[in-house]
Amino acid sequence: MSDATKLVAEKRTDFGKGAARKIRRAGNIPAVMYGHGTAPVHISLPGHDTFQALKHTNALLTIVVDGKEQLALAKDVQRDPIKPVIEHVDLVVVRKGEKVTVDVSVHLEGTAAPETVVTLDHNTLQLEALATNIPDSIVVSVEGLEAGTQILAGAVELPEGSTLVTDPEALVVNVTQAISEEALEAELAEAEAEVGVEAPAAEAAAPEGEAASEGESAEPAAETTES
Incomplete structure (x- = not known):
């Protein structure tokens, strides 16, 4: 893949969630571009063209800001979990000949x-x-x-x-x-048979120290003698 998709961006000076929502309502995508020791540039990308370009993994982009072109790759794309909407894009600056x-x-x-x-x-x-x-x-x-x-x-x-x-x-x-249908059925039948032949648990022994059953006399109390 050698052809870079050209996207004309606008610099933005307003930040925060409110500013980002305003950009998205206008049909654009908030983004930031950084790399090679340059200060981050906050931009607004055209929504439809950016969405189409980022359908391709590792898409090479030519970002045009104030008439100047800069090659970039999408490092992080934040998408809405429900709607087919891109919420934010992080772009990393690259140069021709760079690996x-x-x-x-x-x-x-x-x-x-x-x-x-x-x-x-x-x-x-x-x-x-x-x-x-x-x-x-x-x-x-x-x-x-x-x-x-x-x-x-x-x-x-x-x-x-x-x-x-x-x-x-x-x-x-x-x-x-691949396991054959016959072998699979045999495994299932064997598993069901193992479950079916489980013997019921033996009757539990009477708990230690259980009270004497009805009709048994309690041990007589020790006799006392008068002095």
Whole structure:
């Protein structure tokens, strides 16, 4: 991915929740841009264009402020938990030729051998890549893989220009033998049988020190003699 989406922003001087709500009501998104030792710049981004641009993970953006362009990546995107609305964006300044560390999603392609189950243990891998050439995804083929096959991060073919940061020994894909319907039914039947044959608990012994049953005479009191 090398093309940066251009967003024309406006500097803002009002801060706080009230100011942010006002910006969102106007159809824009409050944001802050920082990095490379520069002072944070508080800006307002165009709502629709920003929402569309940030549908892509690790989207490279060209932020235009007062006629000056600055490359940036979205470091943190705060979204409304219910509505499809972006509430705030943190942008980190990047430069051409600079390498950045990013999380890139893993996508599987192909079909494993019959009667197998493919598990994706790592949905993303952390890579180091040029800020202007961050891959959209990492494709891993599982075509024809047999049960017992494991693919570690170090064995994954990375996009050109990218370097793996994730532990090379991290398990990415695990191919296991699928359990047959008959075996599953047998396991369920065995579990139900184990529950059904539980013997009722033995009658508990009478508690220690229990009072004598009805009809039994209590131990006579010691006799006293007059002196």
